[in-house]
Amino acid sequence: MIRPFVDREEERRLLEEEWQKPGGRMVILYGRRRIGKTRLLAEFVQGKEGILSFSEDVAAPLQIKQFQAACAAFFDDDLLASLHIETWDQIFTYLARKPLATRAYLVIDEFTYLIKNDPSILSALQKAWDTELAGSNWCILLCGSMLGLMSDLALSATSPLYGRRTRDMLLEALPFVHARRFLDQSFPDALRTYLAIGGVPEYLLKAGDYDAFSTFVEREFFSRFGYFYREPYFILSQEFRELKTYQSIINAIAEGNTAPGAIAQFCGMDTRQIYPYLEGMIRLGIVERELPILVDTRRGVYQIKDTVFDFWYSFVFPNREAIETDTLLPSSLAMDRYFGKPFERFVRREVVPAILPGSRTGRWWWKGEEIDLVAVDDSVRRIVFGECKWGGLSLREARGVFSRLERKAAKVRHEHxxxxxxxxxxxxVEGKEELRAEGYLVYDLADIEVLMGGA
Incomplete structure (x- = not known):
């Protein structure tokens, strides 16, 4: 059964804008694997005429032959189908010279496979674009998952396509408000699932087979036959050659080493050596560099940004031997303690914008002190200091949290x-109404469920 298409309203609107504009259009759509690029394109081309070509990671002559067959089928051209075409330049020259009376699409899915096996496709497409396609009725959509190749060869200033594309779109993960629609779980379990795998549609489809988070992770993460058991290995091997070095760096961060020097020491490397690896993973969205809000410093820390990588390196990587021998007891893992950090990020990125629209939000730390979230709204000159706790709090504990926040706020306070x-x-939070009556902002999972449209 094909599930209903979820969200992507802004992306569909932008693609439709490109379709409606006159002349040739060239759109580059990219994003990590399993993020839903193919499904988005399939939704977009419904009711339209054109060529939909799915690329495979095979030898370049076979790729050309497959693309040639797709073009011949669209034009019903038996002669084209019978020709022996050896280069991308030949097939794109054919497309450029072929009259096209009405708007049509040319979608090349997994375009990076074509670049990888024969980079001359970029120059061939550039030549065809500059001579004919830019003024034609073609709406060209190039889609790719290998983000390193897309960034270096299709999007960079040195690419033959630079200055030709009319739009590029990075497809990102779904927010929780949409991701939850894939999950038939209680709100707390749906949130746990989201904090473990993020908003990647294909991952959510797999999680949607389970009505409880504990069953899902036990079967799909903590089993050597599970869907996620080797997923990070697969993603890293698609993008990088020095797999062990990248794994070591991610493991170092998962172990709590967030400063460059600490990461390098953990990996047995010189600090200067790790920056290219970190930059490569930042570009792919696996790692992110975080700077404290309202602090004038360039000394940032590194965190694992990709949700699945974060969960996997926290629980699967250190327990691989037990998983392989079927001796792991998932109930023994400190999961609730783990969820504190991803819950904190979730609150900053998705809850605070719903509570305090227009605010910019970050984490503050300085000289051993830390505040989970600080949200500032320059338009009304307001600052909000916040704390996030995955577990429950009594009224007394909540008052203690606010007392500590007020003490730390003195170090951040600014006349602006x-x-x-x-x-x-x-x-x-017990006694949350009493705290609200005193002027504090207090939200728990029940309130978040309402904010996210669940009640």
Missing amino acids: YPEERYLLVAGN
Whole structure:
């Protein structure tokens, strides 16, 4: 059964804009594997005429032959189908010279496979674009998953396509409000699942087979036959050659080494050596560099940004031997302790924008002190200091949180933000109405469920 298409409204609107504009259009759509690029394109081309070509990682002559067959089928051209075509230049010259009376699409899915096996396709496409296609009725959509190749060869200033593309679109993960539609789980379990795998549609489809988070991770992460058991290996091997070095760096960060020097020491490398690896993973969205908000410093820390990588390196990587021998007891893993950090990121990125629209949000730390979230709104000159707790809090514990926040706020306080508020987001907060009556902002999972349209 094909599931209903979820969200991507902005992306569909932009693609439709490109379709409606006159002349040739060239759109580059890219994003990590399993993010839903092919499904988005399939939705977009419904009711339209054109060529939909799915590329495979095979030898270049076979790729040309497959593309030739797709073009011949669209034009019903038996002669084209019978010709012996050896180069991309020949087939794109054919497309450029073929009259096209009405708007049509040319979708090349997994375009990176073509670049990888024969980079001359870029120059061939550039030549055809410059001579004929730019003024034609073709709407060309190039789609790719190998982000390194897409960035270096299709999107960079040195690419033959530079200056020709009319739009490029990075397809990102779904936010929780849409991701939850894939999951038939209780709200707390749906949130746990999201914090473990993120908003990647194909991952969510797999999780949607389970009605409980514990069953899902036990069968799909903690089994050597599970869907996710080798997933990070596969992604890294598609993008990088020095697999062990990248694995070591990610493992170092998962172990709590977030400063460049600490990461390098953990990996047995010189600090200067690790920066190219970190930059490569930042570009692919696996790792991110974080700077404290409202602090004038360039000394950032590195975190694992990709949700699946974060969960996998925290639980699967250190327990591979037990998983292989079927001796792992998932109940023994400190999962609730783990969820504190991803819950904190979730609150900053998805909850705070719903509570405090227009605010820019980040984490603050300085000289051993840390505040989970600081949200500032320059338009109303307001600053909000917040704490996130995955578990439940009593009224007394909640008051303690606010007391500590008020103490730390003195080190951040600035005359530009005369209005100060304090925020607590936790799994459950006893006496939250009493705290709200005192002027505090208090939200727990029940409130978040309402914010996310669940009740």
